[in-house]
Amino acid sequence: METPVVKGLRADAWRNRARLLAVAEDVFASRGPSASTEDIAVAAGVGIGTVFRHFPTKEALLEAVFVERLQRLIDDARQLSSAPDAGQAFFIFFRSVLDQAHSKSAIADALAHAGIDLKDSMAGVKEDLNAGLNALLVRAQRVGAVRDDIGIAELLALLVGAARAVDHAAGNTDVEDRTLEVILDGLRPHSRRSTRG
Amino acid sequence: METPVVKGLRADAWRNRARLLAVAEDVFASRGPSASTEDIAVAAGVGIGTVFRHFPTKEALLEAVFVERLQRLIDDARQLSSAPDAGQAFFIFFRSVLDQAHSKSAIADALAHAGIDLKDSMAGVKEDLNAGLNALLVRAQRVGAVRDDIGIAELLALLVGAARAVDHAAGNTDVEDRTLEVILDGLRPHSRRSTRG
Numbered sequence: 042m043e044t045p046v047v048k049g050l051r052a053d054a055w056r057n058r059a060r061l062l063a064v065a066e067d068v069f070a071s072r073g074p075s076a077s078t079e080d081i082a083v084a085a086g087v088g089i090g091t092v093f094r095h096f097p098t099k100e101a102l103l104e105a106v107f108v109e110r111l112q113r114l115i116d117d118a119r120q121l122s123s124a125p126d127a128g129q130a131f132f133i134f135f136r137s138v139l140d141q142a143h144s145k146s147a148i149a150d151a152l153a154h155a156g157i158d159l160k161d162s163m164a165g166v167k168e169d170l171n172a173g174l175n176a177l178l179v180r181a182q183r184v185g186a187v188r189d190d191i192g193i194a195e196l197l198a199l200l201v202g203a204a205r206a207v208d209h210a211a212g213n214t215d216v217e218d219r220t221l222e223v224i225l226d227g228l229r230p231h232s233r234r235s236t237r238g
Numbered sequence: 239m240e241t242p243v244v245k246g247l248r249a250d251a252w253r254n255r256a257r258l259l260a261v262a263e264d265v266f267a268s269r270g271p272s273a274s275t276e277d278i279a280v281a282a283g284v285g286i287g288t289v290f291r292h293f294p295t296k297e298a299l300l301e302a303v304f305v306e307r308l309q310r311l312i313d314d315a316r317q318l319s320s321a322p323d324a325g326q327a328f329f330i331f332f333r334s335v336l337d338q339a340h341s342k343s344a345i346a347d348a349l350a351h352a353g354i355d356l357k358d359s360m361a362g363v364k365e366d367l368n369a370g371l372n373a374l375l376v377r378a379q380r381v382g383a384v385r386d387d388i389g390i391a392e393l394l395a396l397l398v399g400a401a402r403a404v405d406h407a408a409g410n411t412d413v414e415d416r417t418l419e420v421i422l423d424g425l426r427p428h429s430r431r432s433t434r435g
Binding site for chain 2: 190191197201203204205210213219220225226
C-alpha cells in the first residue's frame with residue numbers, strides 16, 4: 042500500500058493520523074457511524090485534543106475513513122491488475138468491493154445526513170477507482186473470463202446493484218452467496234459459467 | 239384486472255375513487271411525488287373537496303397509488319402464471335417489475351419522508367406479490383428456463399438489486415439494457431443463456 046501524501050504533514054504526525062484513522066474505522070465498524078469522537082479518542086488512548094487537531098469535526102473524520110477505504114480498494118485493484126489469472130483477479134476484486142460496500146454505505150449515509158458533500162473529496166478517488174476497475178475488466182475480457190459486451194458503465198451499475206441485492210439478503214449468508222453467484226454467472230461468457238446452477 | 243373491494247363503498251363512489259387514483263398516478267409520474275393534491279383535483283376536473291373525501295391527506299393518496307400499482311403487478315403475475323411459455327412469462331414479469339420500480343421507489347421515498355409506515359397497508363399486498371412471483375419462478379424452473387438453485391429470497395434480492403442497477407444507469411437505455419441482460423443471463427441455467435455475450 043502506498044503512503045498517501047498529506048500536504049505539510051511531518052512523518053510522525055502522519056503516523057498519528059494513520060493510526061487514528063485505523064482506530065476510527067474499527068470503532069465505526071463495531072458501533073456504527075453514530076460513535077462519537079470521544080469514543081475514538083478513548084479507543085486510541087489519546088486525548089480528544091489530538092483527535093481534533095487532525096480532524097476538526099466528526100464529519101471530517103468519517104470522510105477521511107471513507108476516502109481511506111476507497112484508497113485501499115484502489116491499491117488492491119492496482120496489485121490485482123498484474124495477477125497471473127486475469128479472470129480470477131476480476132472476480133476477487135468484484136467481491137472485495139461488495140465486502141466493503143455495506144459499512145461504506147453506512148458511513149456515506151451518515152455523511153449525507155450531516156449534509157457533507159462527498160463529491161469534492163471524492164472526485165479524484167472515484168476516477169482512480171474507475172480506472173482500476175476498468176483495467177481489471179479489460180484484462181479479464183481479453184482472456185475470455187468476462188463477457189465482452191459490457192463496459193465500465195455496466196460494471197459500475199452491476200456493482201451498485203449487487204451491493205443492494207446482498208444488502209437485501211442481509212443476515213442470510215446462503216441467500217447472499219446464491220444471489221451474488223447469479224450476478225457473477227451473468228458476467229461470465231456463455232462457455233465459462235459455474236456448474237452450480 | 240379484478241375489482242378491488244373497498245369496504246362500504248358504493249359502485250359509483252368506487253368508480254370515482256378509481257378514476258382519481260388513475261389521474262393521481264399520471265400526475266405523480268409526470269411531476270414527481272411533490273405534486274400537490276390541488277394539482278390532482280385540477281387534472282381530474284373535480285373540486286378539492288372530492289379528493290379529500292376519498293383521500294384525507296396527500297400521503298393517503300400516495301399510499302393508495304402505491305398499493306394500486308402493486309395490485310396491478312399481482313394481477314399481471316396471476317395472468318402470466320397460466321401463460322403457455324413459463325420461461326417467457328417469468329422474464330416478462332421480472333422486466334415489468336423493474337419498469338415500475340423507478341417511479342414506485344420515488345413514491346415510497348416520499349412516503350418514508352412523510353413518516354408513513356408502509357408496512358401495515360402493505361402486509362397483505364406484499365404476501366400476494368411474493369406468492370405470484372414464487373408461482374412464476376417455480377413454473378419457469380420446472381421447464382428448465384430458470385436455474386434451480388435459487389428460491390424466492392434470492393429472486394427478491396435480485397429484483398431489488400436489478401432495480402438499483404438500472405437506476406444507477408438511468409438516462410442511458412443501452413447501459414440499462416446491457417446491465418439487465420447480465421442479471422437475466424445469470425438467472426438462466428447454463429444451457430440456455432442468450433448468445434449476445
